[in-house]
Amino acid sequence: MLAELEKYAADEDAALFAALEGGGPVAFAQCTLRKDYAEGAETFPVGYLEGIFVDASFRRKGIGRKLVGACEEWSRKKGAVEFGSDCESENASSAAFHKKAGVAEAGRIICFIRKL
Numbered sequence: 237m238l239a240e241l242e243k244y245a246a247d248e249d250a251a252l253f254a255a256l257e258g259g260g261p262v263a264f265a266q267c268t269l270r271k272d273y274a275e276g277a278e279t280f281p282v283g284y285l286e287g288i289f290v291d292a293s294f295r296r297k298g299i300g301r302k303l304v305g306a307c308e309e310w311s312r313k314k315g316a317v318e319f320g321s322d323c324e325s326e327n328a329s330s331a332a333f334h335k336k337a338g339v340a341e342a343g344r345i346i347c348f349i350r351k352l
Contacts, residue, residue: 240266249281249314253306255290255299263290265303267310274320276342283311285321288333304337 244252244266255263265288269281285307290300308319321339323330335341 250286251307251310253303253310255294255303257294262294263299263303264288265300265307267307269311269314269316270320274318275322275345277318277320279317281311281314281316283308283314283316283319285319285339300333301337304339 241252244250247268249269249271251267253265253267254261266286268284268286270277270284271281274280274282274284285304288300288303290303311319319339320342321334323334325344331341
């Protein structure tokens with residue numbers, strides 16, 4: 237995880253936001269500017285929520301929504317006029333979170349891979 241955080245800190249097209257409670261982290265969100273492709277996007281760059289986590293005991297308090305808002309604001313300042321995200325199709329709680337955060341579903345894809 238430390239290597240991932242260092243990558244975000246060194247990349248001007250990436251940002252990491254955290255929510256602190258009682259002196260420690262209880263949630264975080266990672267976002268980037270995607271300049272090549274984002275499902276459903278019509279403009280570039282696109283702000284993109286790469287990951288979000290809120291500790292179970294702090295969920296349903298608006299923390300996640302505030303973190304998404306911080307990512308959106310950062311994206312606007314970087315020149316984006318659209319903001320995207322994704323989740324796995326079976327992750328119903330993530331899909332519900334996205335909808336509550338005001339992110340509309342842009343489409344669905346099925347991904348394939350084969351070992352060579």
